[in-house]
Amino acid sequence: MTNITPPDQPDSDNACDLTVYYDGGCPLCRREIASYQSLRGAERLSWEDVAKADERVAPDLNRSDALARMHVRTADGQLVQGAHAFALMWQAFPKTRWLGRLAATRPALWVLEPAYRVFLKVRPLWRKPGGVTIP
Numbered sequence: 001m002t003n004i005t006p007p008d009q010p011d012s013d014n015a016c017d018l019t020v021y022y023d024g025g026c027p028l029c030r031r032e033i034a035s036y037q038s039l040r041g042a043e044r045l046s047w048e049d050v051a052k053a054d055e056r057v058a059p060d061l062n063r064s065d066a067l068a069r070m071h072v073r074t075a076d077g078q079l080v081q082g083a084h085a086f087a088l089m090w091q092a093f094p095k096t097r098w099l100g101r102l103a104a105t106r107p108a109l110w111v112l113e114p115a116y117r118v119f120l121k122v123r124p125l126w127r128k129p130g131g132v133t134i135p
Helices: 027-037 064-066 082-091 096-102 104-121
Strands: 002-004 017-022 045-049 056-058 069-074 078-081
Touching: 002 096, 017 027, 017 082, 027 045, 027 064, 056 064, 078 082, 082 104, 096 104
Parallel strands: 017 045
Antiparallel strands: 002 078, 017 069, 069 078
């Protein structure tokens, strides 16, 4: 679930708590990320739209993998994906910190990760022309 590969270390003055890699080509994903970006604490995160990225998003992350599921990079360089990535992102916001802490527990991840994988199977419908419309 977690890949640890240290990237180039950011300048400590400009370090972000997390880098969030998201699919800006998915209307549902774009809407969800916009809601997170409006929360207090969002300024501490770096938001990377991988739909607009080159094939190599980061030294240890290619575009197709980044588009396939949610990824975040922690301030110490750890690349985390799936439900655990969401849990870490939720912890970054005061409003959802409690949810993120709960979601990051092993029992919660046992439930959330399979649920996220099911969601990933239907998510492509939002990317296709004529697919599901987001209200």
